[in-house]
Amino acid sequence: MTGQIGTALHEAVRQEITRRVRSAEYGAGQALPSAAILAEDFGVSAITIKRALRDLQSAGILRSVPGLGTFVREQRRFIRDLDFSLTSYDDALRLGLKPSIHLISLTREKIQDPAFDVLEPPAGLMLCVRKVIFADDTPIMYDTSYLPRSVSDQVLDEFREKFISDVLRDHGTQFTKTKLLIDAAPASDEAQQTFAIPNGYPTLRRLYRLSTKEKSFSVFGVTESPFDRLACVVELDADHKPPRRRK
Amino acid sequence: MTGQIGTALHEAVRQEITRRVRSAEYGAGQALPSAAILAEDFGVSAITIKRALRDLQSAGILRSVPGLGTFVREQRRFIRDLDFSLTSYDDALRLGLKPSIHLISLTREKIQDPAFDVLEPPAGLMLCVRKVIFADDTPIMYDTSYLPRSVSDQVLDEFREKFISDVLRDHGTQFTKTKLLIDAAPASDEAQQTFAIPNGYPTLRRLYRLSTKEKSFSVFGVTESPFDRLACVVELDADHKPPRRRK
DNA sequence: GAGTGGTCTAGACCACCCT
DNA sequence: GGGTGGTCTAGACCACTCC
Numbered sequence: 001m002t003g004q005i006g007t008a009l010h011e012a013v014r015q016e017i018t019r020r021v022r023s024a025e026y027g028a029g030q031a032l033p034s035a036a037i038l039a040e041d042f043g044v045s046a047i048t049i050k051r052a053l054r055d056l057q058s059a060g061i062l063r064s065v066p067g068l069g070t071f072v073r074e075q076r077r078f079i080r081d082l083d084f085s086l087t088s089y090d091d092a093l094r095l096g097l098k099p100s101i102h103l104i105s106l107t108r109e110k111i112q113d114p115a116f117d118v119l120e121p122p123a124g125l126m127l128c129v130r131k132v133i134f135a136d137d138t139p140i141m142y143d144t145s146y147l148p149r150s151v152s153d154q155v156l157d158e159f160r161e162k163f164i165s166d167v168l169r170d171h172g173t174q175f176t177k178t179k180l181l182i183d184a185a186p187a188s189d190e191a192q193q194t195f196a197i198p199n200g201y202p203t204l205r206r207l208y209r210l211s212t213k214e215k216s217f218s219v220f221g222v223t224e225s226p227f228d229r230l231a232c233v234v235e236l237d238a239d240h241k242p243p244r245r246r247k
Numbered sequence: 248m249t250g251q252i253g254t255a256l257h258e259a260v261r262q263e264i265t266r267r268v269r270s271a272e273y274g275a276g277q278a279l280p281s282a283a284i285l286a287e288d289f290g291v292s293a294i295t296i297k298r299a300l301r302d303l304q305s306a307g308i309l310r311s312v313p314g315l316g317t318f319v320r321e322q323r324r325f326i327r328d329l330d331f332s333l334t335s336y337d338d339a340l341r342l343g344l345k346p347s348i349h350l351i352s353l354t355r356e357k358i359q360d361p362a363f364d365v366l367e368p369p370a371g372l373m374l375c376v377r378k379v380i381f382a383d384d385t386p387i388m389y390d391t392s393y394l395p396r397s398v399s400d401q402v403l404d405e406f407r408e409k410f411i412s413d414v415l416r417d418h419g420t421q422f423t424k425t426k427l428l429i430d431a432a433p434a435s436d437e438a439q440q441t442f443a444i445p446n447g448y449p450t451l452r453r454l455y456r457l458s459t460k461e462k463s464f465s466v467f468g469v470t471e472s473p474f475d476r477l478a479c480v481v482e483l484d485a486d487h488k489p490p491r492r493r494k
Numbered sequence: 495g496a497g498t499g500g501t502c503t504a505g506a507c508c509a510c511c512c513t
Numbered sequence: 514g515g516g517t518g519g520t521c522t523a524g525a526c527c528a529c530t531c532c
Contacts, residue, residue, distance in 0.1 A: 014446075026365040034498060045522050050499075056448035058305060066499045067529030079365060079428070082483065118326060118480060150529065177483075182328070183478035184308070184451040185429035186306040199261075200305035200447035202484070204431040227449070231430035234363060234481060236329065255501065281517060292503050299516075313518045314510030 008046055016042070016055045020042070021061055021072050033063070039206060042236060057198050073169040075228055078140050082234040097135040103160045104130040111146055111220060118181050119209040121220050129159050132194055133223075140229045142194050145221035164219060176215045181207040182232070191224045202227040210227040256291055260299040260364060263289070268308055268319055278316040279309070304445050307475045322475055325387050329427070329481040344382040350407045352379040358393055358467060365428050366456040368467050374398060376406050377442055380470075387476045389441050392468035394468060421460045428454040429479070438471050449474040 020026045033039070035053065039046040053070055058061040064070040093099065109128040112122040125147040133141040145164050158167045162203075165175065175230070194242040195201075203224050210219040257277040267273045272418075279285070282300065300317055302308040311317040318463040324343070340346065356375040358368040373393040386451040392411050405414045413420065433446040442448075450471050 008518080047522065047523085050501095051520090055497085056445055064499060065530085067497080067531080069498060069530095079348070082481070089377050092451075110505085115478075137465075178483045180481050180483070182429055182451070182479055182481070185476035186474070199258075199302050200449070202431045202433050202447070202448060204429070204471050219266045226430035227433070231263075231362075231428055234483075235330070235480075236425045236427070257501080283517090295502065298501090300518085311518060312511085314512080316511095316517060353500085369514080 010051040010055070010125075013049060014041055014042065014055055017052060018061060019057060019171070026072050028072050029073045031071050034069065035078070054198075058200055060201065060226070063196075072124060072229070073148050075146070078135055078230050080230060080232040082232050098137070100134045100137075101161060102132045102134065104132060106130075106156070108149070109146070113222070115181065115183070115205075115207055115222075119179055119207060119220060121146070121209075125149065126220075127156075129164065130190075131159075138229070139194055141223045141225045142188075142191050142222060143223040145219060147219050148217055150217075159245065164221075167217070168212075173217070176211045176213055179209045179211070183207075184227070185224070188224060191226070194230070195226050196224055202234070204230055206232070257295050257302070260267050260289055260291060260296060264303060265308060265332040266301060273319050275319050275321045281316065302305070304449055307448065307473070310443075313369065315468075316391075320475070325382055325477050327477060327479040329479050347381045347382070347411070348408060349379045349383075350379065351378075351379060353403070353406070356393070362428065362430070362454055362469075362471070363467065366426055366454060366467060368393070368456075371380060373467075374403070376411065377437075380404075385476070386441055388466075388470045389435075389438050390468060390470045392466060394466050395464055397464075398489050414451055415466070419448070420464070420477075423458045423460055426456045426458070430454075431474070434473070435471060435491075442473050442476070443474070451477055451479070453479070455466055 001054050017026075017032075026032055032053075033041065035049045039049045042049065053064060057064060057238060060073055060075075062070055063073045076193070081094075087095065094203050105128075107128045107130075108125050110123070110125055127149055129143075129145045129147070131143050133143060141143050155167060155171055157169075169175065183205050184204055185205050187195070187199065187203050191197065192199060192201070192204055197203075203226055205222055205224050207222045212218065254330065264273075264279075273279055279300075280288065282293050283298075286296045289296065289342070298428070300309060304311060307322075308320060309317055310320045311386075326389045328341075337369075352375075353378075354375045355372050357370070357372055374396055376392045376394070378390050381385050381389060402414060402418055416422065430452050432450055432452050434444050434450050436448065438444065438450055439446065441450070444450075448474055451473050452469055454469045455467070459465065
């Protein structure tokens with residue numbers, strides 16, 4: 001009774017548990033029966049149950065805490081409006097949330113991730129600011145920003161509490177346009193730790209380039225969010241065309 | 248030697264294999280040594296190796312084919328320019344690719360997914376068109392579109408070969424604006440089959456609403472793509488503001 | 495101490511692909 | 514037939530949380 005296509009035991013178990021979650025038989029935030037009980041309940045081995053539960057963690061449906069139990073994940077997603085405001089701060093306030101920032105590190109690094117290629121980043125060393133953005137005390141974004149090294153220490157200090165674009169704007173920087181690359185990706189190591197999500201968990205990434213009137217001064221960065229914490233919205237006119245056509 | 252935090256065996260194995268892939272020790276498209284050999288090589292059980300290999304499949308790094316072997320996934324990502332053209336067709340051509348469409352089904356359904364809520368979809372039955380879009384013979388999008396039922400059969404027939412927005416535009420429909428909700432999500436059942444990806448595989452979704460001059464006529468839909476097949480780019484002006492402010 | 499989930503193992507069987 | 518990956522099991526140990 002093993003190995004049949006499309007009818008793997010752990011898959012059947014997964015589907016049944018999914019059904020129970022969707023039908024609120026297992027309520028949001030509530031604990032599931034223990035793996036041992038489920039194993040007896042389903043008439044399969046404990047390992048097969050664990051396999052199913054683990055897959056459901058990767059799918060964002062469950063969340064297990066060692067020593068405590070397995071729980072139904074609560075879904076509450078924050079929706080970011082891309083063309084309303086350039087700062088997440090305003091966006092959060094608009095939705096009645098309390099945004100806050102935790103600075104992680106401040107280093108000098110090169111931009112390495114090849115995903116940045118489309119944004120044509122500079123090759124040299126840049127200031128690298130890593131931080132976590134919270135909304136209502138739950139972390140929703142892990143942000144890594146890269147700036148030219150010509151930023152004064154005074155400005156640097158304000159990054160602890162404010163968004164980079166806000167700080168720079170307050171100091172007279174005039175932004176002209178924003179280029180965004182949006183993609184999905186399995187959670188990075190940092191994201192796994194920050195959001196307590198398992199390996200391979202789907203995340204939404206936004207790689208950005210903020211251009212300014214000063215041609216050589218651009219801010220680059222990535223923000224990574226668990227798929228169930230953030231989505232983004234953008235509205236385009238039918239006659240909208242980009243500033244310049246390439247090629 | 249079990250259960251230490253952050254040093255799980257399968258994790259160490261996963262990292263080492265990842266390193267070998269990144270350093271091209273295991274070349275793109277090439278087969279890895281079999282699980283049995285790797286088990287001996289690493290000095291761990293075959294099951295632990297299989298666990299690591301499975302996690303790397305979910306992360307899009309490897310791909311296993313039963314009976315054949317485990318291979319390094321080839322990464323070639325298609326980048327969709329959101330504000331350049333409204334149709335993927337033009338976009339594909341611009342990049343020198345051969346786009347093609349495979350119609351999957353044509354039904355009458357309601358829009359059910361709550362992710363559509365932000366786009367304010369109608370409650371009633373709509374025409375539902377499902378299809379797969381290929382670029383250079385590899386599937387890159389699974390599209391589900393919803394249209395008002397007032398579409399003529401003649402128009403309907405053209406959906407087999409063309410993009411919906413193109414067909415409607417050819418028949419005189421004038422689009423005004425596009426509202427997009429972009430998020431990540433674990434692969435749906437359909438996506439798992441279409442793209443041969445495992446459960447929980449990260450995908451990029453784009454939910455859209457195409458509005459027309461006729462107020463009651465809007466086209467809704469979702470396109471889902473594996474994270475390693477598609478990303479999208481958008482460029483915004485610093486002074487860009489949405490048509491109307493809500494609240 | 496009892497219960498929880500997480501990890502690791504050895505061993506077995508299956509379906510698949512190639513020769 | 515011999516190799517491959519996928520599945521399932523029983524049994525064991527660990528770290529954790531709560532009482």
